[in-house]
Amino acid sequence: MALEAGQGEWPGIQAADHIRLDRLLAALQDIRTLTSRIKDLDKRVPLLIEALGCTLTEICGIGVVTAMELLVEVGDPCRFRTEAQFARWCGAAPLAVSSGEGHGRARRHRLDVGGNRTVNSVLHIVHVTQVRCHEPARAFMAKKISENKPKRSARRSHKRQLANVIIRHMWKDAESHRARPPAHTRVA
Secondary structure, three states, rough: OOOOOOOOOOOOOOOOHHHHHHHHHHHHHHHHHHHHHHHHHHHHHHHHHHHHHHOOOOOOOOHHHHHHHHHHHOOOHOOOHHHHHHHHHOOOOOOOOOOOOOOOOOOOOEEEEOOOHHHHHHHHHHHHHHHHHHHHHHHHHHHHHHHOHHHHHHHHHHHHHHHHHHHHHHHHHHHHHHHHHOOOOOOO
């Protein structure tokens, strides 16, 4: 016997159990509503990505949801004039561990804990995916490790490289988007 809201009292059930059942039914309805919204978005997001002319999905490890998350978080990519500026904003730029290393370049670095944590999380997910199934990423990590870099340092370097690749794609997409006439003026 399926329990549905609005069937009235259930025989032999205590008042507290009745309240719990009502809450469970409300939660079930919420889950059904959210599942329906998710399915609707799963259909709409790829169309939006295509309409925006986004090429981020060509990068190994970036799907339509990840690409949309990057587009939403970054906004206008042209506000970043350099790759270093973007890397600093998303927390992928290296920071020197100490200021007492003397003159010249710092020899030890760590990841920046500042910056946009959402984009940094996306970079980490793409890094993990690429290291698992993308040969150039594996080769990059192997090269860094063979240079006696710790695994954390190699991961930091790869995330910085990914930030550069992502912002270049976004700049290219923004440039091609500006070159296209608006959809309402295009001839079909």
